[in-house]
Amino acid sequence: MIEIVGLTKKFGDNVVLDELNLSIEKGETKVIIGRSGCGKSVLLKHIVGILKPDKGTIYIDGQDIYKLNEKEFNKLRLKIGMVFQGGALFDSLSVWENVGFILKEYSSLSDKEIRERVKESLALVNLYGIEDKMPSELSGGMKKRVALARALCIRPQIILYDEPTTGVDPITADIINELIDELHDRLNVTSIVVTHDMKSAYKVADKIAMLYQGKIIAEGTPDEIRYTHDPIVHQFITGAAKGPITSILKT
């Protein structure tokens, strides 16, 4: 279980996260929606410890993650897989070296054994025979799936997805959505998906939370969010140009 308590983060005068509270149950897929630049990715980066908050904390399985030393934190990180928006594959390494990165760095497995594990992880995301390709030879959708395979290679208990369907065509987006669902069911992982793609949110979410002005302003099942009376959430999910979000921006 992940519990985020009073998380506050400022960049200069800009308050990105403002006393944010959120909890994610074990095995749950929580989708966090919000406008671009509202702090969704910043929130994910706090969960993996890339960023440190100004105030507040995060508990993972009851452990305050900011009280852990570097070694303990690195151990915890191995329970968490993160899929970055653009894939963030290492350009200088081939697909199998990317996917098997952790095994190559920290295990005593031979290259042959690592390649076998990599093949298994790639099969989980329906990719075959691309182990020796370089990231520059892959399409956007393939890169995202390889990034997911890299996250899966360590068999994580938690997977964080940063805009998994952004920048890919609708069919690839749906394939990725199905993959998220399938992995959730097969591996029973806890997932946090950050997106502004509502189709994706409705498809994969157990629960949806909306981040607005640094706080979670609404949380509920996909149906509760779909039929909400909250004008801010309603404007966002319907994608209307006029409404409380844009009128606040104008003033």
Add this chain to the structure above:
Amino acid sequence: MNNQIRNLGQRLIAFIKFIDGVSRLALETTFWIFLPPFKKQRFFYQCKKIGVDSLPIVSLVGLFTGMILALQTAYLMKKLSSEIYIASIVALSLTRELGPVLTALIVAGRSGAAITAEIGTMTVTEQVDALRTLGTNPVKYLVVPRFLSLTFMLPILTIYSDLVGMFGGYLICVNRLAIQPNMYIYTTFDTLVNKDVFTGLIKTIFFGMIIALVACYEGLNVEGGAEGVGKSTTSSVVKTFILIIIADCFFTALFYFFWH
């Protein structure tokens, strides 16, 4: 006037922040150098990229520097009828000053810029963040091998550049100034003492550290996209050049006053 003072103040603060950042990176790098696991392959790969791949340009610059130095010295020495001292002056100038500094500037322009651009691109495409999520410290993975290989390879490249430069001087002196080959070689090595070679080489160890730390620091602190990478790369080369020249002056003075 107020604006100029403010501008100057901002530049000063930025410079202090830069020195603070590089110093912290130096401490962190020292810490990670001694912490296992040690991956030799990454060190050797960087040695090849930084050292072996720089050989053609270092050879070219070294050879021409030696030739130019011989010609320029000959201009004066001929007037004094002391052509025999050209070999000594070429050897001393190269080992004590030109070899170390020119090699460091070439490597800074070639490898330092490449390091900033590579790490900078990794930063803006979230590859550095991805490293962290995979339980890998970016300083250990990216900075340590580059730091060690630059510190190790720059002295070797300098020795090579010194020798090529002396060969350049030899070509000019033997072919154009009618100095006997044996005489040139004898005068070269008769003049040089250990101190000349070592003061040059000690400087290059520090130049290597400066290039690695500044290049990596600029790369890890890129802001923005492609434009940010470009800016940081330029800034990395400029700052490295300035720091190398300052460090050179400092060490030359230090050796002059304290190493008799």
